[in-house]
Amino acid sequence: MSVSRYPVAIAGAGPAGSAVALALHALGVEALLLDRPLAQPFRIGESATPDVAGLLDRLGAGHALDAHLRYHGNLSLWGSETPRLDHFLHRGQGHGWHLDRARFDQALRQEAMARGVTALGDSGVDGIAPSGDGWRLQVRGLGEVEAKVVVDAGGRRSPLASRLGVERHRLDRxxxxxxxxxxxxGLSGYSLVEAAPYxxxxxxxxxxxxxxxxxxxxxxxxxxxxxxxxxxxxxxxxxxxxxxxxxxxxxxxxxxxxxxAHSGCVARAAGRGWICVGDALMGLDPLTSSGISGALGDALAAAPAIAAMLDGDLAPARAYAKRADDGFRRYLAERRRHYRQETRWPEQPFWQRRAFAPAALAVPA
Structure with a gap:
């Protein structure tokens, strides 16, 4: 049986995986993008914060935001009986976007393919084992694939890292x-957030x-x-x-x-010949609206570390892990601060759990 060989194999073709493929292509690194089918056809919408446009421009994929709705800010009923409007312009920012997630994800995949990235749909990694100075993967629909570096972009379950024995910390349910x-x-242009006892x-x-x-x-x-x-x-x-x-x-x-929608992170962000990005690296509370932004930022940070791994240099991967650790610590502190602003139902389990949530959790290299 013939074996397909690629410098990099990316498990997951959502925004994080496709963005890694695009960022690697810009560095002259060939990658295989593996796209597994969705477990259910219903797609949850998602907000893209104003900084997403700049991240996409760096990837040469700004057109992925075409035909999505402008998102100007948040209307909330949180910590008070009085509704509050937080307009992005008041922060000195432009608008964000309310996305059709299926269309957005497809635009990034198609951009990667248009640049020559090999993408395999309806595929997944059924097995992985060390092979020489890299990995041998059992890929559904393709057979055996050898890659020097593998990228876990498979979402909150961190499916590839878990196969490598990397633990994942889960903070809530x-x-x-x-x-x-x-x-x-009456929602056009705004996201609405309303706290409730549960x-x-x-x-x-x-x-x-x-x-x-x-x-x-x-x-x-x-x-x-x-x-x-x-x-x-x-x-x-x-x-x-x-x-x-x-x-x-x-x-x-x-x-x-x-x-x-739980918060969590992998116990290690990267190791010899592997790295995690997006939700596979850290899953953030939807309250932050930063999932897309985080995925694209991770991809842009991970690509140079992956290119260095191919040359045997792990120092950039350690810097990437430090970046992840610092980011997750900031996120946890902000998450706890925001949830503690809601004090109307202190006896309710949902709010009690978040009042005593941890303020830090390390993501070591």
Missing amino acids: LQALACHAPNHG GWWYAAALPDGRALATLMVDQDLAREQKLDQPAQFLAAWRATRLLAERLPPPARLDAVHAFA
């Missing part, structure tokens, strides 16, 4: 319970004219209160103040879709 509304109501709600307009309504709640609390069931989900939605006013709930729902 937050999940997103989501559905689409038939129209975006968690918090997020809603945003989508480019296709619909809206996304999402409840962020811990898995055990969702089960106990049956919030993952359409009837109770709708009842909780109707009981909101700001959300129900701006985005009235539909009369009925057929299903509520659940997605992982």
Whole structure:
């Protein structure tokens, strides 16, 4: 059986994986991009903060934001009974974007392929073992692949790093319970965030004219209160103040879709011949709206470290791990600060857990 050989194999073709492929191509490094199929067809929308445009320009992929909705700021009911509008212009920033995630991800993959990156759809890594000075992978749909460096861009499960025995720290059990509304109501241009005793709600307009309504709640609390069931989900939605006013709930729902939204990170960011990027490196609370920004930033930082690995130099990988550690520490401090601003339900489990959340967790090299 013939073996395909690439300097770099990237497991995961979401924004982080495609961005790594683009950044490596700019450095003259060939990579194989492996894209596994989605477990479910429902795609959760996502916000892109204003800094995403500059990151995409550095990758030569600014067009990936074409046809998405402008996002001007956040309307929130958090820590107070009075709604608050936080406009990006008040921070001296431009606008962000409300994304059609499937379209955004596809644009980045297609840009990578247009530049000659080999991408394999409906694939995944079924096995990995050391081979010479690199790795031998069992790739679904292709067979055996040899790569000197492997990149885990496979999301919050860190699937490739876990196969290498790298532990992942999980800080909470937050999940997103989501559905689409038939129209975006009074949400155009803004994200809406509303705290509740059991968690918090997020809603945003989508480019296709619909809206996304999402409840962020811990898995055990969702089960106990049956919030993952359409009837109770709708009842909780109707009981909101700001959300129900701006985005009235539909009369009925057929299903509520659940997605992982917990905070966590790998115990090691990189090692000899491997590196993690995006959610596979660290999963951030959706409250930060920084998932896309973080994925692109990781890719741009990881590419030089990967190129150095190919030459046997691990110093840039250690610097990359230090960057990840510093970033995750800042994130945890900010996360705890933001959750502590909500003091209306101190006895409720969701808020008690976050009041005593850790303020630091190392991500060593």
